[in-house]
Amino acid sequence: MPVHLKELALSVAQCPELGRVNDPQPDGRPHPCHKVVLAQDSYGGPFQVPEAWAGNLEQAKVVFLSSNPAISEGRPDAKLTSKRIAEKYPTVDWDDDTTADFMTRRFSSRNNWVVNRRHLKEDGSRGSQEPYWGWIMRQTQAILGPESIWHEDAVMTEVVHCKSNKEQGVREAALHCSTLHMGRILSATSAGLVVVVGDKARMAFQQAYPELLTQYTRFGTDEPDGRPDPAHNIFPMDIGGQPRLVCFLWHYQAGSFSKKITNLPDLYPQDFDRLQAAAGA
Numbered sequence: 342m343p344v345h346l347k348e349l350a351l352s353v354a355q356c357p358e359l360g361r362v363n364d365p366q367p368d369g370r371p372h373p374c375h376k377v378v379l380a381q382d383s384y385g386g387p388f389q390v391p392e393a394w395a396g397n398l399e400q401a402k403v404v405f406l407s408s409n410p411a412i413s414e415g416r417p418d419a420k421l422t423s424k425r426i427a428e429k430y431p432t433v434d435w436d437d438d439t440t441a442d443f444m445t446r447r448f449s450s451r452n453n454w455v456v457n458r459r460h461l462k463e464d465g466s467r468g469s470q471e472p473y474w475g476w477i478m479r480q481t482q483a484i485l486g487p488e489s490i491w492h493e494d495a496v497m498t499e500v501v502h503c504k505s506n507k508e509q510g511v512r513e514a515a516l517h518c519s520t521l522h523m524g525r526i527l528s529a530t531s532a533g534l535v536v537v538v539g540d541k542a543r544m545a546f547q548q549a550y551p552e553l554l555t556q557y558t559r560f561g562t563d564e565p566d567g568r569p570d571p572a573h574n575i576f577p578m579d580i581g582g583q584p585r586l587v588c589f590l591w592h593y594q595a596g597s598f599s600k601k602i603t604n605l606p607d608l609y610p611q612d613f614d615r616l617q618a619a620a621g622a
């Protein structure tokens with residue numbers, strides 16, 4: 342793998358803030374990452390390192406920016422057998438080369454980390470297909486065509502890289518984490534389209550780029566017709582030193598409990614061609 346990608350991935354996985362989360366802040370408040378890092382205390386295994394990205398960072402045409410990754414834990418009482426065994430995911434015990442390989446080449450056919458959107462489990466078995474990845478695949482292929490190899494044409498990353506369940510600690514850590522890592526990660530991709538996924542990512546993105554609050558005041562807000570106003574939700578920005586087109590998209594789970602529109606062609610029917618053009622379709 343390119344040296345700069347390995348170094349970038351490890352700089353996130355070994356974030357120096359991990360050792361500072363119990364340090365008192367000058368204003369007396371907890372460290373912004375305190376809650377999200379300590380969320381893993383309820384998980385019985387060794388600490389799972391922050392996830393840098395998943396997909397082809399250098400050559401991706403689309404970036405999907407969401408809130409934070411979930412803890413890769415097994416639940417012995419889960420109804421689905423595949424949920425009872427944890428994913429084999431990098432922990433603080435892994436060596437640098439293996440951790441970097443996982444982060445940068447997770448979907449590579451030369452590796453065994455993922456096969457057909459199924460995680461490698463701790464016991465060597467395979468889980469069920471990851472639903473979030475299936476949704477990302479559908480969005481990517483809607484933009485770039487059904488022949489698109491979604492994990493080559495898209496990259497998934499987050500505003501908060503530490504793992505927690507149900508987005509614990511994301512709100513508190515978002516600005517600090519995105520300030521440390523988001524610009525560096527986005528600088529390493531030439532992707533022309535950045536899709537901000539879900540409400541937590543929207544708020545963090547607005548914190549990272551406060552000019553959005555004055556220019557695009559209804560970013561991530563539905564209008565009475567159930568769709569966001571494209572004028573406030575599709576716009577050009579310079580991010581990571583490169584011009585991009587940014588758009589907002591509700592997380593796929595929002596469609597199940599609030600009936601949000603969670604597919605890009607349906608959310609922006611009149612402007613979908615702009616998204617395709619930005620991705621080079």
